[in-house]
Amino acid sequence: MQPRVVSLLPSATEILCAIPGGKQLLVARSSEDDFPADISHLPTVIDPIIEFTSLASVDQQVTQKMKELGTLYVVDKTKLEKLCPSVILTQDLCRVCSVDLMTVERIAIEMNPRPTVLNLSPVCLEDVLDNIREVGQTVGLVRESDGYCKELEARIDRVRQYASATKEKPRVLVLDWVKPYIVAGHWMPQVVDIAAGLPLLSPLITDESGRRRGEGARRITVSDIVDAKPDIVFVAACGLDLPTLLKEFASLAECPEWKAVRDTVPRIVLCDGHHYFNRPGPRLIDTLEFIAGYIHNIPEIIPENLAHVEL
Structure with missing residues (x-):
């Protein structure tokens, strides 16, 4: 009997569907x-309990709901049980991004038959590749997932080759929220580094396994941004596609804080953070190619489908 897979987060869904033969297993x-x-x-089977209205209001809603409920999501336990999944894909990296692992495991324990709960919590590109292989192994698509990973690894190596030929390392800041300003962490500093950029305000660290990554996302100030002297800032708000982000920035035009950033930073690029920068699945490689191509003016490696606007 083939596996019945339920995915509780977008990156896991993309991983499963990218593996040849995986999409048909998703229920x-x-x-x-x-x-x-x-x-x-x-x-x-899972829905958020907050609604996007504006950048500032979402931050307020997140703070309030996490304090009151400890989660931002509701799992439909009855519907989940009726689907009889054999595998549930979830994460334990960010409670803002999806339901927490403990809640999922608590639900799974009460199900009969009990499904396998696979925790995907990557913090660097190598972890994303490991996750793809782990999903493949769990659903019986080992060869297919390994072959797909090799394709992604070849694309990463291609970026490294292009980057090694560059003479400069632009100073790059990636923001995954504005109002308040939040610098992107985890995989993003590594992505910038591989693209031959200098990641700002989220330094690279080497973990126990020898893998290089950034620390978690954190709040910063306009003064932090100005003092860092970035050559380019990518704004890729978590959970927002480009059209939504553009609407928000229309209201920021007269904000004194934002004017200080605009007056200091030579280049500011608004990007689709929802589908690319902040989603640790296969399209994170598209993000790597985009950043490398953009900061070094190598148009041939910039993915055509990654929407962006330079201010």
Whole structure:
């Protein structure tokens, strides 16, 4: 009997669907899973309890709901049980991004038969590749997942080759929220480093396994941004596609804080953080190619589908 897989986060859904033969195993998803487009007919078993209205209001809602409830998501336990999954894909990296692992495991323990709960919590590119192989192994697609990883590894190596030929390392800042300003962490400093940029305000560290990554995302100030003297700032708000981000920035035009950033930073690029920068799945390699191509003016490696606007 083939596995029945429920995914509770977009990156895991993309991983499963990118593995040859994986998409047909998916039986349910989260309400935020939007890629690939042809999974939209599948039932959803998890929903957020906050609604986007503005950058500032979302930050307030997150703070309030985490304090009151300890989570931002509701799992439909009854629907999940009726689907009889054999595998549930989840994460334990960020409680803002999806339901926490403990809640999922608590639900799984009460199910009969009890599904396998696979925790995908990557903090660097190597972890993302490991996750792809772990998903493949769990659903019986070992060879397929390994072959797909080799394709992604070849693309990473291609970026390294292009980057090694560059003479400069631009100073790069990646923001994954504005109002308040939050610098991207985990995999993003590594991505910038591989792209031959100098990651700002989130330094690279080497973990116990020898892998290089950034620390978690953290709040920063306008003074931090100005003092860092970035050559380029990528704004890729977590959970927001480019059209939504553009609407938000229209209201920021007269903000004194934002004017200080605009007056200091030579280049500011608004990007689709929802599908690329902040989603640790296969399209994180697209993000790597985009950053490398953009900061070094190598258009041939910039993915055509990664939406962006330079201010």
